[in-house]
Amino acid sequence: MKRKYSSVVLVLLSVLLILSGCAGESTSNNNSEGGSTTQINFMHWRGEDKAVLDGIIAEFEKANPDITVEMTIYPSDQYMATAQRMLQEGSTGDVFTSFPGAQFESLQKAGVFEDLSGEEFVSNFDENLITVGQKDGKQLALPYQLVFNMPIYNKGMFDELGLEVPKSWEEFQALCDTLLENGITPIAFPGADIGPNQFMNSMMMNNAPDEDIFAKLQSGEEKLTNEWWVKTLEDFQLLEQKGYIQKNALGTNQDSAMQMVASEEAAMLATGSYHMASLIGLNPDLQLDLLAPITVEESEAQYEGINTATFMLAVNSNSEKKEQAKKFIDFVSQPENAAKYANETGQHLTVKDVKYESEVLKNTAYWITDKTTRFQPRFLITNAQVEDAVLSSIEDVLGGAEPMDAAEAAQKIVDENRE
Template structure:
């Protein structure tokens, strides 16, 4: 479930794709994104889904099962999964196909400015209207749908997942260091110093993929203003030197000075960062419920398992967001191509979206809907069940991952500069100066 960074080498291609998209003028061959119930016969054929998900993951396996079931009653139907798990490669393919007006019937996308441009050109079916027409809109978790919405509140993507991101921690290590779970983000530096003094790594971090460190950059602004700051930042209406961005940079600098992350974190991969925590060599690990099978079942070593607990994103003094509002993503969404939408696509979606929640929840995962009960594994710990139940007490304001919001060029530079900031190679002041210049170059303002 990792989100790999958008590599710099792809930027010229993506820029060209965006330019081509603009120049094509949004030609949609008369497509109407609000015509969610087209008339005509259901004629079975192959439809395709361009997606960026693990090939062996629960989403793909569930949808493959559903497609097979649908094909039994619709001979000639098949679902062609065009899978590109590597995120930078996927974005390159997706935006290039969009620019050439060759997107398939279904395609994955985050709620990015690029996707919103497609929607504005009437090239994506209005999912709000579709779910209402199918009688499914009230089935979905509010937070799951909100994660997929554009800043104007419109909805053009269907969620297939729902996750909660926690700070997992080792109670025994905390006790030996004389610290408690932080109540405020401002408690992190002191917590790290106390843990480091005991000879343990305070926080295990996958620095190699870069997006986990970017999560930390998003936390302080979210607690100060909710999603408002990043919404303005990505369009150039806000700056990194604004109070929210400056506070975030100074907080990240303080984490680096306190030695919060393991030595050499920038070259530590996802599996190795997780291993630091699961082996008891790190006290804290920030990750999502997609890791429940590794952190809340008997898969975890017994010596560590008994001491594992979690806390949610702490607030700050005067926080604009509530305790139960934090990072609760519903993953990359699925958009429906308005140009190829016909009675078959609608009928398959009606069947799939009705069938999906129960099948997906049976894998032990959280469904994006409220009615499907997650099957908790027999070898799960009490934390597994607690985490599942916590999904029913999530606020509507979501801490959006910045790598799904910022333009690729700004995002890549941000990830690079964050590593330098936390390593102590640059100061918070130098960081915001560089990032303001980068933002101005890429989006203006």
């Protein structure tokens, strides 16, 4: 009896496993009204936006009862490393996002972008802000966020200490010295996960004002051992040696660095505008704004800050549910839906006619119209190995290497991967 009972249980378990496996592979389900639904997958890296996107997805599903949306979210570094493989497999990411620069170039070469050029929803976006998603005359991806990749600073703290935004490298150092004298770490640097990915842009923007500098680097016309990059590494060395960034900066993760600013232990966060809403969430009393270190004399400065059109929405060319995926992009790019995303996540967007109600967004909107900003230089590096070499040279200096030694080591990698 025991053997017979055991055999029956095993058979039942096997049937259940087979049925559950079939259910997992199915893309159609029954909705409450008895119809069938198609599930699409939205793959991205913005875990901090999940709650807001859940709400927008609920509204989309209400408006499109025949479509359901599943989100898959990865940390940004993992997303950079594995997105292409997953998209080529076609198992996820009917709608996906791409970073500009090296990832966009790689995904374009892999053929995973569906051409969106003829879609009506493209007109929902500011045409001047979506060129980074174009290639060979085709609109392959649509940047959704307009981000300022430069440090966030505690404006209330600055006002209390009588500090003004510095306009030169000398003034920036004097500012940091004053903060240290008051027991405040000038810059919280999340070296363990974000690293110098964001901070490098404002640190080099006036050292190398030529916007083609990285194209010239990849062609061999420029070198990392030239003055523009060696000075940038020397500036990073100065930050570390003078204590302007916290001790063990390379071992500090994003959450810890944010907490330093939220608790007012640090005055600046070396990331970008996309973290402003999260900081306010940690400390609603914070008054925040943006500043970029000016690493040259005031008379030599050409740029005041950095901008990036990123979080580029795309449709997977390997998807069997492209029409449903396009409906989703159309929905999130409608001004009223985009406004919900913008105001609840603290993001400026590339979508036209968005009404900003968030105080953070209102207070920083002047960066769009009144400031001279430059597109993020890092995203103009189209070779991933070259990008890694550039970033690693900064980490090497922060770890104790001499700037020229770090530059020479990185240049060897650039030479090996010259286009």
